[in-house]
Amino acid sequence: MSETAALSRPRASDVLFLVLLGVVAMLFAGFTAAYFIRRPAPDWVPIAIPLWSWVGTAVLAASSVTLELARRRESTGLQRVSLLLGCAFLAAQLFSWSGLAQSGIALPSTPHGAFYFMLSAVHGLHVIGGLCALAWVTLSDRPLRLVAAYWHFMGLVWLYVLFLLAS
């Protein structure tokens, strides 16, 4: 509202964004509760976290760094690099899935595996959303601030998910 712009209020987009992060956080909090309740069951057979997943984690971390640099230096080139790294992360996740499938671990095989597939898929969908937003601001030359913050947040969520699954 331009008519009330002079008032010292938080920006509507900031409010919307922060609450959205709260929604995503609560989604993963729900999964966390399920994870800890399901884990003590006798049929819990742990799986090894696939190597590709660690590669993906490194790529995702690198994309956060390049995106942060892109934001600070206002560099479209680095923005495009981050986009590519984001896609590379998703590819690594897909490789990790096919690796698990090749070693005979399907969705119903073990609850640990089911959580791995499910959480990486839900996180991956959120990353795809972030990639779309990133592509949009890159192509239309809009401010990167909130998209970058979202991207870092999804990076942290992935580290959390990985910690949960690997611990």
Place this chain on the structure above:
Amino acid sequence: MAVAQEHAPQTFISKYVFSTDHKVIGLQYILTALFMGIVGSALAVLIRAQITWPEKALVTPENYISLVTMHGTIMVFFVVSLALVSGFGNFLIPLMLGARDMAYPFLNMLSYWTVVPACLLVLASFLVEGGAAAAGWTAYPPLSALPEAVPGSGLGQTLWLLAMALFIASFTMGGLNYIATILNCRARGMTLMRMPLTVWTYFMSAILGVLSFPPLTAAAIMLLLDRHGGTSFFLPEGLVFGNETLPHQGGTPLLFQHLFWFLGHPEVYVLVLPGIGITFDLLATFARRPIFGYRTSVWSLVVVGFLSMIVWGHHMYVTGMNPYVGEYFSIATVLITAPFAVLGLNLVASLWRSRIRMEVPMYWALGTIAVIGLGGFGGLFLATSISDIYFHESFFVVGHFHLMIGVVTVLSALGGTYYWFPKMFGRKMSVGLAKLHFWTTYLPVVAVFALMHFQGLSGLLRRYYDHTIYEFQEAGIGLALPITILVFVVTGSQLVFIYNFFVSMRRGEVASANPWNGTTLEWTAPSPAPHGNWPGALPVVDRHPYDYDPAAPAEADFKPQGTVA
């Protein structure tokens, strides 16, 4: 600034169908809820008919549990949520805050057009093979997780899940928009502590909604994987279907119940709080005095909101939970009575030294207060695990939760409709028909659910297809016929309302901008409010929302919260 009106949409499609105007979207929600309410009421009548005349076998046992499931789902999510939270919320928040529209009008439109397919999916599920979902509005596994469990567990349950996914997406978009609008788009001078209590309740309701729905989304994803991916999040070992043991093992249906009620309990407050907020606003206008204890009401709302998120286990006392856990949930639940008693006291005390004008909306406001007290009283017995274990499977629970999330919400929404109708359409509803509607709704509906408490006390169990074949349930079944007759009266009475609503829309008495001499900002806008809400500049707020003076002469006993230049 006539800017707003220059942007007013012109074509029928952009003005009434794909509109981004919060008032049009609010009415779209309300009318959608009205339609879904007719469906939900028809299901209720069928349920009552089956309970009352089981020997006629009006429906099959499989269809009966579908009826109960879909009645609950439709009424909670597609009637009360849509009408009271999304409908009135959209209509009122910008008008009461002195804003041109919601913070994100396009998101608002998207939110409405996401819930429309959800409604269609719910309705379509009655037509598919096996019928509609039958696992209760709570969708408990294993009925909801095994597509072959009962007829309704098949395609009907899948459609139910899809509809709920769309509903949650829509409701989350709405909640984000409410919070952004309330924090960002208030008029000059409208501090948080000057907001009408209605807006405060929508604020709390939106916060609760966006925080408590995501864990249910997580549960729904796991349920989908159990149904279609072969996983065992909620399915234990040893389930036998036909003559085969199912391969699932290790899961626990209790996990779903926890995740469901982590949403389910705050959802009750998402629905009830706006009802209380609307009652506060109606009360101030027709008692002609400031609300008693505005600040304590606001802080009580915040405390209620917080407590509502940590008491979900009281829906699960009979699951064999650890008694210490049950004790915690009992204590936490009973704690809610403290802030709630403050709210109730403030409502009643707002009548003290007032000058009551018994206009139509006031009937509903006073009626709502009484029901909050009655429903809350029954809640004490269900909050305490010891008594709940006796009552849990009985009609006592049915009576209690209908009073709170059914009657309180619908009474306040109806009161709100009579109150804000002039702002919506520039006309008033017929007073005679409105009073007829009130008395033929209020007395029977309270009697229906009060009597159900007594049925529960005498041991009548809920969800039963035919009570008469169990000797131990005989004591309560005698009340079934009187209750059903009263249900028919209430249902018929709503036809009077619908008639009054649609006829008054075109032929009602023309209303002025401020027909009730109200103080809040929506009454400074023209009736009906144009696109952009105020033709000129936005109002500037210089006082608290309820500046009435019962000692002043009748026509000069109020000062509007803001002035329009």
